[in-house]
Amino acid sequence: xxxxxxxxxxxxxxxxxxxxxxxxxxxxxxxxxxxxxxxxxxxxxxxxxxxxxxxxxxxxxxxxxxxxxxxxxxxxxxxxxxxxxxxxxxxxxxxxxxxxxxxxxxxxxxxxxxxxxxxxxxxxxxxxxxxxxxxxxxxxxxxxxxxxxxxxxxxxxxxxxxxxxxxxxxxxxxxxxxxxxxxxxxxxxxxxxxxxxxxxxxxxxxxxxxxxxxxxxxxxxxxxxxxxxxxxxxxxxxxxxxxxxxxxxxxxxxxxxxxxxxxxxxxxxxxxxxxxxxxxxxxxxxxxxxxxxxxxxxxxxxxxxxxxxxxxxxxxxxxxxxxxxxx
Numbered sequence: 001x002x003x004x005x006x007x008x009x010x011x012x013x014x015x016x017x018x019x020x021x022x023x024x025x026x027x028x029x030x031x032x033x034x035x036x037x038x039x040x041x042x043x044x045x046x047x048x049x050x051x052x053x054x055x056x057x058x059x060x061x062x063x064x065x066x067x068x069x070x071x072x073x074x075x076x077x078x079x080x081x082x083x084x085x086x087x088x089x090x091x092x093x094x095x096x097x098x099x100x101x102x103x104x105x106x107x108x109x110x111x112x113x114x115x116x117x118x119x120x121x122x123x124x125x126x127x128x129x130x131x132x133x134x135x136x137x138x139x140x141x142x143x144x145x146x147x148x149x150x151x152x153x154x155x156x157x158x159x160x161x162x163x164x165x166x167x168x169x170x171x172x173x174x175x176x177x178x179x180x181x182x183x184x185x186x187x188x189x190x191x192x193x194x195x196x197x198x199x200x201x202x203x204x205x206x207x208x209x210x211x212x213x214x215x216x217x218x219x220x221x222x223x224x225x226x227x228x229x230x231x232x233x234x235x236x237x238x239x240x241x242x243x244x245x246x247x248x249x250x251x252x253x254x255x256x257x258x259x260x261x262x263x264x265x266x267x268x269x270x271x272x273x274x275x276x277x278x279x280x281x282x283x284x285x286x287x288x289x290x291x292x293x294x295x296x297x298x299x300x301x302x303x304x305x306x307x308x309x310x311x312x313x314x315x316x317x318x319x320x321x322x323x324x325x326x327x
Contacts, residue, residue: 024093040122042090053133059292066293070302112137129289132171150188186211193249229277257296
């Protein structure tokens, strides 16, 4: 996109009411509605309606549509970062991938090829999940371009377990597989918001070997949002970063619509504030997963997820060297 081109943004809410208009994320244009030359350097919002890797409550296959429906109130200007993310680069809704719900390896291959295709067009991808299994093929696609990456993983759970019922690809195993496959920079990965019981004391030992540092939900009590964010920035440094957000990192009071809820989680304000303080990092892509609308009410979880995506878009719009947000 040249300096003279203006990105196509959401439809004007003063002309088309928010309860009408397109069903895309934030009422953005579809990818086929934008001049293809404008996509270089842009961002694609890509749905992955898949939950065959879920171990407890299902329903995340309906998450992408629910997040889109909950995003209608998003507005163009982000006051916390002083940026209009839809004006800095072209953002489009790339629709949903058609994923086989009966064959996990085939679905993972479809995800990887779908992300690769968008990245070859010069786009970064923010994924609407879907369960957390989808993170593995996304990381395969990203690492194929840039090599091992840092991962900032917001989640109540480690997701570095080995198998469930002998199955190696589930929503509890993506980051173990990613580490084993050499997709992760083992010096720069971190979990944020973990809490609750584990299967064994060995879980944390294994997790450290796989390359992760852990910032628990309790650490927010002592360090606060600013302290946690500064720890994150020191951990990941200036290299390429991928952000993965399982909505169950939020306390069930803020995100009831998810498959594996755990008490004692982050508030929406804490999570959004942490993400905001990542502005200026080399963020290559992101996912927001595990929204299960059957357990949601009043769009509480969907609205939180939509704002998480918007926060990530704003962070991506802040160029390296721009002022950091106010603490």
